[in-house]
Amino acid sequence: MPELPEVETTVNDLSITVINKKIIGLWSDISSFPKVRALTIKGVYRRGKNIILNLSSKKKILIHQKIAGHLLFGEWSFEDGKWISKDELLREKVNSYIHFVITLNDGKMIALSDPRKFAKMEIWDGKKLDRKMSNEIGPDPMEIDLKEFKKRITKKKSIIKTVLMDQSVISGIGNIYSDEILWDARINPYKRPKDLDIDRLFRSTKKILIKAIKLKGDSTSDYRLIDGTKGGYQKEHRVYKREGLSCLRKDGGIIERRKLGSRSLRFCPVCQK
DNA sequence: GCTGCTGTTGGCGG
DNA sequence: CCCGCCAACAGCAG
Numbered sequence: 001m002p003e004l005p006e007v008e009t010t011v012n013d014l015s016i017t018v019i020n021k022k023i024i025g026l027w028s029d030i031s032s033f034p035k036v037r038a039l040t041i042k043g044v045y046r047r048g049k050n051i052i053l054n055l056s057s058k059k060k061i062l063i064h065q066k067i068a069g070h071l072l073f074g075e076w077s078f079e080d081g082k083w084i085s086k087d088e089l090l091r092e093k094v095n096s097y098i099h100f101v102i103t104l105n106d107g108k109m110i111a112l113s114d115p116r117k118f119a120k121m122e123i124w125d126g127k128k129l130d131r132k133m134s135n136e137i138g139p140d141p142m143e144i145d146l147k148e149f150k151k152r153i154t155k156k157k158s159i160i161k162t163v164l165m166d167q168s169v170i171s172g173i174g175n176i177y178s179d180e181i182l183w184d185a186r187i188n189p190y191k192r193p194k195d196l197d198i199d200r201l202f203r204s205t206k207k208i209l210i211k212a213i214k215l216k217g218d219s220t221s222d223y224r225l226i227d228g229t230k231g232g233y234q235k236e237h238r239v240y241k242r243e244g245l246s247c248l249r250k251d252g253g254i255i256e257r258r259k260l261g262s263r264s265l266r267f268c269p270v271c272q273k
Numbered sequence: 274g275c276t277g278c279t280g281t282t283g284g285c286g287g
Numbered sequence: 288c289c290c291g292c293c294a295a296c297a298g299c300a301g
Contacts, residue, residue: 002281049281064281064282067282068279116279118281165281174281176280221279221280263279263280263281264280
């Protein structure tokens, strides 16, 4: 679920609070960490949907929240095998599936709540991680121009819905925002890249992502800000989760939902030709 | 209680 | 190489 706007919000909010603090403990109930002691967090960055903590001594922590994971910031105590927070928001069910905790030298913690245990947190050699990222993850749409966007998108032969979500082409877009972007651009999700107005697609891509960042992401499902509050984009859906309802362009279209492999896509059959 | 749906990534097979 | 499919997991709606 966390796509570019959610990860961007998390990274912005985290960097305000954790930069120059020291890590004094790493805990997880699903993976083991190598010994690290007293490493300082030098920076917090986003690469596509990945969160990267730059540490002193050339190490980096790579966090991917996958589908249902989200980072939180606060204080917890470990009681009877569970992490308990005094903060009411952080005790909400969606925030209670804690599988990773980074403890900082001021007693605060970064925790990852993830009911489905897909999310990962790993310590990497900085150089190795940089190489992996540049090999596997394309630029995000905010940092390239139309020419580069067009070049990358039209290289692919799959339907545009799939290409938009291909992290090696451009990074950061998942199921929700690709549905919303294609509706905004009036593009049918099954069209091939060579057949479309890429200029319009590019403008809609940036427009939707910028709007979603402004609203601090989409909390339809598990995603929360690091203090446990909700983002606002779920109130702005035009097609996502609107199957069976009238298209908001009032063109007489009823939003359709179709299967694409094991996931689903939504679109208006009238305005998305 | 059971089934189906959820959404990201990586691995597998064609 | 490129593409499409599906498992990994667990909660939740119906």
